[in-house]
Amino acid sequence: MTMSDTIDHKKSDKLLERKKRKVLLKEKKSRIIVRNLSFKANEETIRSAFSRFGQIREINIPKNSDGKMKGFCFVGFDAIKSALKAIKEMNAKPLMGRTVAVDFAMAQKKFLNFDANSVQSVPKEDNETADEKLVMDGKDDSDGDDSEGEDNDGEDGDEDENDGSGSDDSEDDMSAKKKINPKVLNDASEERTVFVRNLSFGTSAEALNEMMKQFGETQYCKLCVDPYSEHSRGTAFVKFKSKEFADQCLEAALVDDNSDLFLDGRQLNISLAITRNKLKDLEEKRSEKNRDKRNLYLAKEGLIYPESPAAEGVSQTDLKKRLAVSFAIQY
Incomplete structure (x- = not known):
């Protein structure tokens, strides 16, 4: 075997491995967990309830060592859109006499981290601002490449782990290696990057990138992904x-109901990605604009409490009127 044949063989293996990862990632993202499930449920009843949302790839009902159900199951669809429909239609709805909770399945390690962080107080932050910071800081906690993902997709039986997908340290290392170089994202000042909102949760990076090519050649398309789910x-x-090319895209976005910016049943909202300094200025202006400039302390002027020294000599009728006015101003 020549050197050229060896190189071609390695390239072929890498391409095959990438395709496998893509399939595994798609399967993982289209998997849901159904909690508070009736202990009388079986694969047939679950399939009957969820098959109307799309083609079901698998149904996994974890059981205890004694053979009894644990009260939850995993349903894997062939498409993410089917999983989204199932969550929308079945979450908090009755199934066999019990109100079920339906959500995307999550890897064990990520679910445990999410559960631990959820009890901590997190400062409120506008979603749009948080997403824009990804470009400004050149940092991202998510894997924006839909073509690559974690390899393992085993099955765990404990509901607290929330997913049948296994997760280990090697997956985290692999995921970290596949992230886009942070320096590449720190390019908003070039005015060639646009920020896209109102995407369908089932839209892939490939579909969005293909649509955006109508305005010119793209360098990359990166979905903003939740680090836990x-x-x-x-x-x-x-x-x-x-x-x-970016200017042409932004001009098209100014046209109301532009069919060129319609993807997966949604009208996309597109704006120019901004630098971190500009984002900070906008946040300060927004904060200043929302600041309450009313001198509400003046509302208490003239208020006399019944048992205060100032109430001496003031009739009860007058005191009641003053309290009533103060209460009306406050509420």
């Missing part, structure tokens, strides 16, 4: 090869 947040960044 690994599902799209409904926003993305698209960088064009030149500023001219």
